[in-house]
């Protein structure tokens with residue numbers, strides 16, 4: 001994941017990696033087959049419309065849409081272009097589609113079935129900010145948001161820190177699945193498991209005070225899985241709530257992120273973890289990854305915005321330059337996504 005200093009053995013290793021990296025960059029004409037439930041049906045009348053011609057701006061002037069608007073926005077696109085989308089059972093070139101191209105670009109960065117895998121992913125501004133306090137801050141464009149949901153689809157568990165749970169009241173589900181993914185993936189009842197890192201078990205008081213919790217509503221309305229709150233063994237208390245389980249972790253393991261995820265995966269049906277944030281969790285992971293390369297994939301969406309000094313910042317506590325290797329960039333309409341793997 002990170003480039004090591006080029007000395008002695010490391011230098012050879014790095015040169016080898018550079019060579020491998022060059023190979024990765026060799027332009028290839030990829031044949032893109034979209035998994036689709038109608039895939040085997042004979043092609044319907046070929047439509048020559050280029051998806052790059054879709055005028056996204058007519059749906060909204062502001063690329064910074066809220067999650068809810070994103071869904072509406074997407075529905076509009078799909079409704080308008082349904083006749084085209086239903087023809088996706090042909091082989092297509094990646095120039096032809098905007099959202100599809102994003103999803104396909106991350107194919108080589110996805111977890112392999114049944115492998116233990118850790119993905120760290122988040123969306124940031126140009127000034128490395130990931131949101132305002134207590135205000136769910138849309139950063140990603142519709143395409144990159146879609147890509148994130150596609151990523152979610154390929155993981156068993158989605159992880160956030162307690163502050164993100166409190167400040168964003170997130171859904172952490174596959175809400176775009178029904179809207180879009182049906183067009184790209186075989187139908188499945190796949191649900192991702194929300195995991196909240198809550199060492200001190202603050203959830204105990206929170207549920208007494210707050211009733212409108214999206215994770216709870218989603219579970220009760222069958223729109224999401226039962227959440228797992230992960231706490232320190234020394235802080236464990238029983239909670240009798242249908243929508244959540246509490247997993248206690250030995251105190252000496254808890255803050256070692258690699259060991260923590262291994263511990264969870266040995267006790268829950270979760271092999272692949274997608275960690276979305278917030279800043280403390282991201283910083284901590286990046287810092288620990290420098291010594292123990294446990295992050296398999298790092299995917300950062302960079303949006304063409306500044307959020308300013310009041311926003312929450314990602315900046316690991318390191319005192320040296322840290323580079324990524326095995327890097328690919330994917331350019332969207334407004335955002336750019338950087339992908340890196342071990």
Ligand SMILES: NC(=O)C1=CN([C@@H]2O[C@H](COP(=O)(O)OP(=O)(O)OC[C@H]3O[C@@H](n4cnc5c(N)ncnc54)[C@H](O)[C@@H]3O)[C@@H](O)[C@H]2O)C=CC1
Nearest residue numbers: 122123130131161162163164197276277278279280281284
């Ligand atoms: N743009 C994006 O992609 C995302 C943005 N966010 C934003 O991040 C902000 C929250 O970030 P933070 O305040 O930094 O909180 P956070 O979400 O990182 O949670 C921090 C809390 O997690 C717990 N924790 C458990 N293990 C930990 C560990 N190893 N290291 C650090 N904390 C650990 C502690 O209770 C700690 O107080 C919110 O404003 C949210 O909107 C969150 C996720 C993604």
Ligand SMILES: Nc1nc(O)c(N)c(N[C@@H]2O[C@H](COP(=O)(O)O)[C@@H](O)[C@H]2O)n1
Nearest residue numbers: 123137138139140148168170171172276
């Ligand atoms: N990929 C991405 N782009 C943004 O613009 C974001 N604000 C976030 N935030 C993360 O997504 C969570 C919200 O998830 P739901 O849409 O409610 O399922 C939020 O809590 C952050 O983790 N991510």
